[in-house]
Amino acid sequence: MTLTLYHCPDWGSQVIRLALEELGLDYRIRPMDWDAGDFDAPGFRAANPQGLIPVLETPEGPVFETAAILLWLNARHGGLGPGIDEPEAAAFLSWLFFVANTVHPGVMALIHPERPAGPGAAEETGRFALERLMVQADHLEALIRTRAPLWLTPQQPGLGHYLGILIRWAVYLPEDPGQRFSLDPFPALKAMLAAHEATPAARRLAVTDGLGAHPYTAPEAA
Amino acid sequence: MYTLHYAPDNASLIIRLVLDGAGISYRTALVDRATRQQDSATYRALNPTGLIPVLETPAGPIAETGAILLWLTDTHHLGPGPAEADRPVFLQWLFFLSNTAHADLRQIFYPHQYAPVDGHAAHLEIMANRMLRHFGLLETAALQHPKLFAAGKPLGVYTVTLARWAHLYPVNGPRWLDMAEYPTLAALARAQEARVETRVVARAEGLGALPFSNPEQPNPPEGSVL
Numbered sequence: 001m002t003l004t005l006y007h008c009p010d011w012g013s014q015v016i017r018l019a020l021e022e023l024g025l026d027y028r029i030r031p032m033d034w035d036a037g038d039f040d041a042p043g044f045r046a047a048n049p050q051g052l053i054p055v056l057e058t059p060e061g062p063v064f065e066t067a068a069i070l071l072w073l074n075a076r077h078g079g080l081g082p083g084i085d086e087p088e089a090a091a092f093l094s095w096l097f098f099v100a101n102t103v104h105p106g107v108m109a110l111i112h113p114e115r116p117a118g119p120g121a122a123e124e125t126g127r128f129a130l131e132r133l134m135v136q137a138d139h140l141e142a143l144i145r146t147r148a149p150l151w152l153t154p155q156q157p158g159l160g161h162y163l164g165i166l167i168r169w170a171v172y173l174p175e176d177p178g179q180r181f182s183l184d185p186f187p188a189l190k191a192m193l194a195a196h197e198a199t200p201a202a203r204r205l206a207v208t209d210g211l212g213a214h215p216y217t218a219p220e221a222a
Numbered sequence: 223m224y225t226l227h228y229a230p231d232n233a234s235l236i237i238r239l240v241l242d243g244a245g246i247s248y249r250t251a252l253v254d255r256a257t258r259q260q261d262s263a264t265y266r267a268l269n270p271t272g273l274i275p276v277l278e279t280p281a282g283p284i285a286e287t288g289a290i291l292l293w294l295t296d297t298h299h300l301g302p303g304p305a306e307a308d309r310p311v312f313l314q315w316l317f318f319l320s321n322t323a324h325a326d327l328r329q330i331f332y333p334h335q336y337a338p339v340d341g342h343a344a345h346l347e348i349m350a351n352r353m354l355r356h357f358g359l360l361e362t363a364a365l366q367h368p369k370l371f372a373a374g375k376p377l378g379v380y381t382v383t384l385a386r387w388a389h390l391y392p393v394n395g396p397r398w399l400d401m402a403e404y405p406t407l408a409a410l411a412r413a414q415e416a417r418v419e420t421r422v423v424a425r426a427e428g429l430g431a432l433p434f435s436n437p438e439q440p441n442p443p444e445g446s447v448l
Contacts, residue, residue, distance in 0.1 A: 068313035075304035090281040097286035101321035121341025
């Protein structure tokens, strides 16, 4: 089975590359170059009309949306999270959607605060995004402390790596140092991410894609 | 037996229409937003974020509209299963609806959570333009995948409900969506409206006679929209 991932290091496609690597699957990388216009190329837009990565080419056609790709891979190959017929699927899906529709867009607003309401409102828009992210991190911290779900451990690393990449961006990408997220108030979340960045697959990709020694807990520029 | 924790014309409406459309039995439990019951310890134990809906199932409570739709799809075969060829298309548009269309529409409903007051005008313009692009992508997707975006099915119900809310909320906000520009979605709205469960649910939640083709402010017999 041939899988091809449209990829830029440290973009959203990193989440899928981590999943592919964790599963030990054969896959190809199709490097994407923003400046060369790859994201507007008609062939790419046919795969994802939004013009965003990740896109994974599969034998059944292309799939876009990070979480959709994670679930498709999990159904095919297992190992990224609970299967749909397992009782834990109920909680796993709830939190996967929460990360995809709340944490992910919130982090994008934090690292691009000029986008939601224009450059004039960027400082306060970014501050609002950081405040929301702190509340979201509280929910995740409580979840890990009270439930310690298997699907937030390296045994089922799909969602953990997704959170790792988002938190990484929130820590090092905001231009204003006062708007950078810190994991320090969230020790359980930090420990969960430390376990994920230490897996052999994550360590291999940290070198390949230049993510540094501790991509989630002590991120630095790629 | 499932229990759907709901408030009128909240995202629980999407789940209610899909459950009724598939003939799945459930009971409802009103979350009274007028007394901020969604912040009560009991409700937060079901969903720590306090958001509506929650569906209580034998596997435990499920939060998040998209998660409930996916779980119901797989449990009751309401859409393509994991091994079917159109599963990738189903999943990608379900997440697009949840994390892009619904997430951006929410910003229009609750601008004070996202931008300072003096940025609200710019925020609305930016978000409305984004939403128009999203509806454009959904129009094309619904045209290409009519079975997945059928009335009564998860993607169809989710899409027409977002379009309904764009016409209604925030209550005193400007209107920026003209469904005539999206003929496939307009036809989908009429098809959803013609289904018997829409009349039943519209009566239960006070949504009026034409809740998708000509939405008006709801007048629920119980509970509070906001």
